[in-house]
Amino acid sequence: MKRRIWLVVRGWVPLLAVLVALIGGPALLAWLILGGPFGWLHVLIGVGVAAGLLLIGGLILGWALGKRLKGD
Numbered sequence: 001m002k003r004r005i006w007l008v009v010r011g012w013v014p015l016l017a018v019l020v021a022l023i024g025g026p027a028l029l030a031w032l033i034l035g036g037p038f039g040w041l042h043v044l045i046g047v048g049v050a051a052g053l054l055l056i057g058g059l060i061l062g063w064a065l066g067k068r069l070k071g072d
Helices: 001-032 041-070
Strands: none
Touching: 001 041
16 A cells, blocks of 8 residues: 555656646746736736647647658
């Protein structure tokens, strides 16, 4: 049981760290640009930018895999 918990922690902690960095980076950048107290607007901008980056990355990966599997 202890080993399973350790495996879950080892898997989830890096994923959460990447998620925090992916949302936190654009949110902090929006806060620096817009100024004022850090609020929900900045977090929403961070989430939107993160979702856009994930979408663009997924589309590029899908295109590359499709090209590779077709043999072009």
